[in-house]
Amino acid sequence: MSVTIRDVAKKAGCSIKTVSRVVNQEAHVTPDLRDRVLAVIDELGYVPNISARRLVQNRSYMICILLHASGVFQSSLISKVLDLGYEGNYDILIQTYYPAFSRSQSKIASLINERRIDGLVTTPPCDSDPYLINMIQQSKLPHVHIAPINPTGGTPYVSAEDYTGAYQMTERLIGLGHYRIGLLMGLRNHRTSLDRLYGFRAALERNDLAFNEQLAIDSENNFPGGYNATKILMGLKQPPSAIFALSDEAAAGALFALNELGIKVPHQVSLVSFGDMGFSHQIWPGITAVKYPVEQIVEQSVEMLIKLVEDRPLDVKQMIFPTTIIERGSTARKE
Amino acid sequence: MSVTIRDVAKKAGCSIKTVSRVVNQEAHVTPDLRDRVLAVIDELGYVPNISARRLVQNRSYMICILLHASGVFQSSLISKVLDLGYEGNYDILIQTYYPAFSRSQSKIASLINERRIDGLVTTPPCDSDPYLINMIQQSKLPHVHIAPINPTGGTPYVSAEDYTGAYQMTERLIGLGHYRIGLLMGLRNHRTSLDRLYGFRAALERNDLAFNEQLAIDSENNFPGGYNATKILMGLKQPPSAIFALSDEAAAGALFALNELGIKVPHQVSLVSFGDMGFSHQIWPGITAVKYPVEQIVEQSVEMLIKLVEDRPLDVKQMIFPTTIIERGSTARKE
DNA sequence: TACAATATTGACAACGTTGTCAATATGAAG
């Protein structure tokens, strides 16, 4: 099946031990032979089998950092992943990915190509990076998407009703008398951001309100993004009476900006967010939010992935979970 | 060195294949023989070598969840761990630990005893659990403590100047004219909590202020802990004019409670925290805090652990990093 | 040139498990 050290040795006309020496950068190989071996390695695409190395060296090449469960080092996604780590026979490796960062890319490549992992779950916006997606598909590694931007070629995915959630929240704001609603959008390479935007627009239309480009600010889904966008919004001649932040972090930034401006929430401006991943209820006055079912999504995606890995049948290849609205203190009827 | 399937087979008087069948709960073993084998397994303390299994089955038994680096799923500790995951040859497994939760205990036991990990870093208050510490020491697994409650028997550790940080912050509050300072304490099984408490007391004494038991509330280092403690503090006949929360989360809870009570921060009450692990600057009005050097601590602990794992010499076995004070908007001179 | 010292290379065992298949024991049916 895969290329082994033996294949390389044969083609290069030397012993497997010599190949081993080249791979491990040991001394005692003539430059000539080394180059020949390296060429063959390159040509055949040989990667060492880490399990064999682990066995013979009696080493796992894995280390562990133990967190106490009482810790605060956990947003709800990570927290759920860590919980799932208790179940089953799998260790779950959490890995971050910066598309443009070569060390990140080569780490992922090594995980995939050396078959150090049996399967992979990707979260947005990882899946908007063609290099990564291409590599995963080439490798035929079992793969499950979370909220993909573009559910390609039958790859199973798990997602949530972002559209409906945003629609319902927007209708609720409209019902409170708000007709100028600021929108703090996330980046467009994120499926969830797009769906939330569409849901927002649909609710406006449904209520005969025009979508006002000026009130929809492209910002990143983070604190400074929300902060800056809110400063812009409130600086308009006709500022909004409500702000819909498409992420918790942007909402926190918005609230900070409103506080700084001396604007009272919710009496002067209502604020809502999308996510509710952890601290929406920990900042005053508590942010009314669309709850994103991140625990269920993570649990399902891992479960699907394990089925794929174990070659068990997948009854459903797409799962979409509903969102719910959590009422807190940051919304009020427009005065 | 360690017990293999062959040792079990020999002692039980059967073939290794039969032992394998028992271990993997396959059919075709008479109950009699199975019991005999199980007894031997128990007696010898046999655990299967996962690397061998991985090799022969061509499976890694590890799965990966990929997070985009832009994510918000990261407090600074996890964030740092994930960054370190790019470097070196090690995959870093993040595992949580609930002392009283048997599934958690058996997961850790399996990681340690099956040698699925080469080494372990523990964070408080993991190290206050004797079951765990005992298991680690029995196993002789390379081990580094972060801020241990009780630096036992030469185990290397990394920590910070909790005492000095608390001392300096307390002096700063006193310098602002506060002489009734509420203290939101963490649990006593946490080294850092104790040291911070001692630093606080020392600063009071130094300034001829008595430590007031009533103003020091035992609370957990989390949001509800800080919230409840603050409600108690502000309900006193003589409430404090400043509050020192020994964690960011408790500070967030305190701020929420103060807001709820209509008490203005910092004009009526000053609030400071210890940690500054991420969102202290994202909640209004920004919390003045002692910065805990978590990135350096994590980086050093992992570096030390890898040296231990690779049998390289450790020039220093204890490292203690300084803390710094970050001034924000939550402190003011007492009126 | 001869000899020792050193550098290079390879044959083969070992790591600890699971899979294959043959050998044997047991039970059922005639």
Added chain:
DNA sequence: CTTCATATTGACAACGTTGTCAATATTGTA
């Protein structure tokens, strides 16, 4: 009591690498 089917057991190869040690080639020194 046979005969056949099935359940139980074990011998041995295989997985892909690294470590050991011996064999050979090369270099340096007298």
